[in-house]
Amino acid sequence: MQYKDYGKLKTLLLVDDDTDDQELFKLALAELDHPVKCLTAGNGQEALDNLCTHAYRPDLIFLDLNMPLMNGIVFLKRIKDIDHLKNIPVIIYSTSDEPREISAARSMGAVDYITKPTRFDELCRLLKVVLAGDTSLH
Structure with a gap:
């Protein structure tokens, strides 16, 4: 997995x-010694609306797959077709560990696929690895 220079990661x-899951994610980020802002959206449509209106521009997107209104796969397809959004790295962050979903997400441009950890300390470890720019997430 290759991300940006996470020394400059801000959002x-x-x-x-x-x-x-949103609250646990934010709590895990707060445990780390890395200043980063975490924005949230409850579904792909909400996120896409905010991204398209330039309400914010994140350095990295963590994306669940199973959501109402617009699921993660549709959201991923849509942002990869929008010039000012297509280069934002996207990490799929899902409870599913189906090989077909993992393969499909990567083929559509996701830079990685993380199965949501069941333990808080594991979530902290994963986020620490991502923020450090480490390439050995798994």
């Missing part, structure tokens, strides 16, 4: 309809 966008 993450978490697109996830589960508000508990």
Whole structure:
């Protein structure tokens, strides 16, 4: 996996309809010694609307797949077709570990696929690795 220079990472966008998962994600980020702003959207349509109106421009997007209104796969397809959004790295962040979904997401331009950890300390570890720019997430 190859991301940007995370020494300069300022803003993450978490697109996830589960508000508990959003809160855990933010709590895990707060545990890390890395200043980063975390924005959230409850579905792909909300995120796309905000991105297209230039409400914000994240350095990295964490994207759930199973959401109402616009799921993660449709969102990923749409942003990859928009010039000012297509180069934002997207990490799929899902409970699914289906090989077909992983392969499809990567073929559509996701830079990585992370199965949501079941333990808080594992989420902290994963986020620390991503923010450090490490390439050994798994």
